[in-house]
Amino acid sequence: MYDRIKGFRDFYPEEMQSRRQVxxxxxxxxxxxxxREIGTPALESAEMYAxxxxxxxxxxxxxxxxxxxxxxxxxxxLTPTVARMVVARQQELSKPIKWMSTRPFWRYEQxxxxxxxxxxxxxxxxxxxxxxTADAEILAVAATALTDLGLTGEDFDxxxxxxxxxxxLLASFxxxxxxxxxIRAVDKRxxxxxxxxxxxxTDAGLTTAxxxxxxxxxxxxxxxxxxxxxxxGTDRVESAVENLQAVLDATVDLGVREYCTLSLxxxxxxxxxxxxxxxxxxxxGEISRSVFGGGRYDDLIExxxxxxxxxxxxxxxxxTLSLLCQxxxxxxxxxxxxxxxxxQVGDTRDVAARIAGQLRDRGHVVESDVSGRSFGAQxxxxxxxxxxxxxxxxxxxxxxxxxxxKDMESGDQIAVPVDSxxxxxxxxxxxxxx
Numbered sequence: 001m002y003d004r005i006k007g008f009r010d011f012y013p014e015e016m017q018s019r020r021q022v023x024x025x026x027x028x029x030x031x032x033x034x035x036r037e038i039g040t041p042a043l044e045s046a047e048m049y050a051x052x053x054x055x056x057x058x059x060x061x062x063x064x065x066x067x068x069x070x071x072x073x074x075x076x077x078l079t080p081t082v083a084r085m086v087v088a089r090q091q092e093l094s095k096p097i098k099w100m101s102t103r104p105f106w107r108y109e110q111x112x113x114x115x116x117x118x119x120x121x122x123x124x125x126x127x128x129x130x131x132x133t134a135d136a137e138i139l140a141v142a143a144t145a146l147t148d149l150g151l152t153g154e155d156f157d158x159x160x161x162x163x164x165x166x167x168x169l170l171a172s173f174x175x176x177x178x179x180x181x182x183i184r185a186v187d188k189r190x191x192x193x194x195x196x197x198x199x200x201x202t203d204a205g206l207t208t209a210x211x212x213x214x215x216x217x218x219x220x221x222x223x224x225x226x227x228x229x230x231x232x233g234t235d236r237v238e239s240a241v242e243n244l245q246a247v248l249d250a251t252v253d254l255g256v257r258e259y260c261t262l263s264l265x266x267x268x269x270x271x272x273x274x275x276x277x278x279x280x281x282x283x284x285g286e287i288s289r290s291v292f293g294g295g296r297y298d299d300l301i302e303x304x305x306x307x308x309x310x311x312x313x314x315x316x317x318x319x320t321l322s323l324l325c326q327x328x329x330x331x332x333x334x335x336x337x338x339x340x341x342x343x344q345v346g347d348t349r350d351v352a353a354r355i356a357g358q359l360r361d362r363g364h365v366v367e368s369d370v371s372g373r374s375f376g377a378q379x380x381x382x383x384x385x386x387x388x389x390x391x392x393x394x395x396x397x398x399x400x401x402x403x404x405x406k407d408m409e410s411g412d413q414i415a416v417p418v419d420s421x422x423x424x425x426x427x428x429x430x431x432x433x434x
Contacts, residue, residue: 007108007117018332019318022149022325023102023122026316029145030124033137035100040081042104046073048080052272052303062106062117074106078123078315079272079300086127087306095128114289114320121292125313130298132243135276135312136250138294142280142314143256150330153283156291159263160278162244163295165228166267168237169217170206177205180271186218187267191289222248222262240275247276266293274298276312282324291324292316339364339389339427341382345375346395351418355391355403358422383408389429391421405430 004010011019027037046063063073075081082099102122111117124141126134139158146156166186170179185200192200201211220228225245229238244262251257260278268277277295281287294314301309325331342356352368359366367385369378382390392404392413403421406413407430416433425432 005117007111009116009118014334014336017336018334019120019322021332022318022321023120025148026122026145026321027100027102029148030100030122030141032144033098033141035098035124035141038082038085038099038101040075040078040085040101040103042074043072044075044081044084046071048084049073049076052080060107060109062108076105076107078103078105078121079125079297079313080304082123082125082127083300083304083306083311086301086309087304090301090306090309093127096134097127098125099127100124114287114317114323116319119317119319121315121317123313123315124294125311127301127309127311129312130310132246132250133254134310135247135296136254136256138312138314139247139251139260139278140254140256142292142294142316143259145316146280149325151325151328153258155283155328156259156324157281157283158260158278159266159281160244160248160260160276161262161264161266162240162276163267163273164240164275165237165244165264168232168234168240169214169228171236172232172234173206173210173214175205175207175210179204182206182214183267184271186265189218189265189267218264220264225262244276268293268295272297272300272303278314280316282327284327286327287320287323289320291320336385337365338367338382338385338387340366340391341378341385341387341389342366342368342391342393343375343378343382344369344393345397348393348395348398351398351403352391352393355393355421362422362426364427393418405433407431 046058046061049057049061058073061073061076063071066072078101086093086097100122102120104118104120106118108117109115124138126138142158163183166183167179170177170182182201182204185197185204188200189197198211206214217228217231225241229241248257248260251260266277266279268279273295275296275298277293279290279293281290292315296310296312298310300311322331340359342352344352356366356368373381379390387408390406390408392406397403397415398418401417402415403418404413404415412430414430414433422428
C-alpha cells in the first residue's frame, strides 16, 4: 500500500464536484469581463525564478536537473510564465491583453492550514493598460466571483494599498534603507510578533525612532492620505496617493467600492509589485490568513526583455477560498448529482440505450447499468449516486408499450408511453406525467 506524498491531496468525486463548481464560477466571472483562457506548461527554466528572486528561491521550489541536463522547476506561480508569453508575441497581441488560467502549482514549503505543496489557483491578468480602471476591473472580477459563490460584504474584505506609497515613505527617511526588505517586513507584520517585526525593519536599515514613525504612518486612514503627502514631501508619494484614490473612485463606478478598505499594512511580499496591491480577507477574522491577493506589476514584462508594459492581476487559490466558503456556509454540497438513471430489466438494452442517449444529447447526466446487476442492485446504485429520476425499461413494460418513471425523492412512479419519452420536454420527470 502506497501513502500519499505529504502536501499533495486526492480529490474524490464528491469533493471534486464541489471544487469544479467553484472553479467554474470563478472562471465564469472572468469570462464575462472578457478574459480569455490560456494554457501553460508545468515546467519552466529554474533560471527564470532565480534571476528574479535570487538563487535561494530554488530551495522553496521543486527544482531539479532533467534528463537533458537542464535546470528546471515545477512552476510555483504563473506570473513569470505569462510575462514570458507576452514578451514572445508582444507585437502581435492586441492590447489590453486579458488572460486567465486555472491549473496546479508546486512549492516545497511547510504544510499548514490552507497551504499545500501542490495547490490550484486561477490567475486573472490584464496587460497593456496603466489606467486605474484596469486595477478596478481586477477588483470587480474578484468581487463578482465571490458574490456569485454566495458570499456577501459581510463575509470578505479587500484590503487595498499602494506599493509606491510604502516605498516613497521609506525613501523619505534618512539613512541607507533597503526598501524592498522593509516592504517584505510589512507583509509579515500580522504574522510575526512585534519584536521580530522590529528586527526585520532594523535589518532593513531603520532606526528605532524611524520604525515607530513608519509604523504610525501605516495606520493612516483614507481621510488622512494628504498627511502622507505632507510627511514625505515628494512627488512620488503624491502621485501614488492620487493613483490609489483614482482606483478607489473607479471601484465606485464598477459597483464594488463597498468591498474595499484602505490598509497600508497590506504590502504583498513579492518584489515585482509596483502600484496598487490588495488582499482578500475573511471579514469575521476566523480565517486569519489572506484568502488571495493581487496587484500591479508594471516592470515585469520589461524585466523579461519585452517592451515596457503595464500589468495588473490576481490569483484566487482554491485551498483558502474553500475555507472562506465553508466558513460562510456557501461551499457547494459535497455529494454526487445525477439527473437520470436508466434501469434495464431483461433484454432491453437497445431501448435503454436510445433513451439514455437522447437524454444525454439534451445535456443531462445519465447513467445506466454496465455491470449486469439485478433490479434491486441497480436501484440501490441509483440511490447512491443521487439520481433524481429512474427510468425503468423492463420487458413487461415494453410489451405494454410503456416505460416507468420513478421519482427517487418521493418514491412515486408512473407508467408512460415509451414512444412519448423523453418526448419534447427538455427535462421530463414524474411530475410532467402525473
